[in-house]
Amino acid sequence: MLKENKLMAIKQLQKECENADGIQLKLNWEMLREREGRQMDFSYEKNGQLIACLSLYGFGSTVEVCGMVIPEERRKGHFTRLWQQALVTIEQYGFQTILLNAPSTSITAKEWLSKQPYTYAFSEYQMRWSERPIEASDEILLRVAKPSDANLEVKLDVLAFGMDEEDARSxxxxxxxxxxxxxxxxxxxNRTVGKVRINRTEGEAWIYGFAILPEFQGRGYGRKVLRNIVKSEHDAGNQICLEVEAKNNRALTLYESVGFIKIQGQDYYKKNRV
Structure with missing residues (x-):
């Protein structure tokens, strides 16, 4: 587990980079806070200050990569050196697919990526709910998942997000x-038709893994679920955020209809290890 002072240093570095570049970085804080065992984070310090860091986030056989360098120390090879260390870990743990993440408007990230053997794969948007009057629906019930729901949760990840079943279960x-x-x-x-996951951190509620079984889509269930979640989280004082793949027009239309607006684009570059 990362020590609290290291997490605070990462948070400060993130803030400096985002303010300087007018971007938002995707650092998967829920994973950073619960690191255990494997070496998945790499950093460089200078005179007691965190200058650069790079983190790996494993999702089954796929690993996502995100990193940052303080503006005044860029183009000095810091990130490349951390990347070389990370590649050793990627090989050690047998990740088969590597996804490099960069904010869509980050010029320095795109410069670095242009020199790497990776190809553009897809983009996603981070969205935040813009406050408006909203009413919950009593036609939808949200209940806490039970152990007996695990197979359906895996099935929904496979169907909705194209995950391999083994990766989804892991x-x-x-x-x-x-x-x-x-x-x-x-x-x-009276049927279980889908799932959703909510992560609450520092006054933000992030919606993840939202999926409806194909045979129940097109009936308005998704909009009603979102309205219920938004109302509940807003009443609790949380900002509500989510992520959606940019080419998923159906989901984008749904989220925008409930009041979500785009706040940042993230581009992903992919390479499969042979």
Whole structure:
């Protein structure tokens, strides 16, 4: 587990980079706070100050990569040296797919990526709910997931997000250990029709893993679920955020109809290890 002073230094570095570049970095804080065992974070300090850091986030056989360097220390090779260390870990733990993440408007990230053997894969948007009058629906029930729901949760990840079943099951088992996550099943017409996960951290509620079984889509369930979550979290004083793949027009339209607006784009570059 990362020590509290290291987490604070990462947070400060993130703030400096975001303010200087007008971007938002995706650091997966829920994973950073619960690091155990494996060496997944790499950093460089100078005179007691954190200058650069790079973190790996494992999702089954796929690993996502995000990093940053303080503006005045860029183009000095710091990030490349950390990346070389990270590649050793990636090989050691047998990750098969590498996804490099960069904010869509980050010029320095794109410069570095242009020199790497990775190809553009997809983009996603981070969205935040813009306050407006909203009413909950009593046609939808959100209940806490039970152990007996695990197979359906895995099935939904496979169907909705294209995950390999083994990766989906491994990912579910790992995130179920987190203390700041709430796993909910969606019920409608006396049937379990989907799932959603909520992570609450520092006044923000992030919606993840939101999926409805294909045979129950198109009935308005998704909009009603979102309205219920937004109303509950807003009443609790939380900002509500989520992520969605940019090419998923159906999901984008749904989220925007409930009041979510785009706040940042993230681009992903991919390479499969041979």
């Amino acid at each position: 990912h579910l088992e790992r995130i179920k250990e987190r203390q700041d996550e709430q796993f909910l099943m969606i019920e409608a017409d």
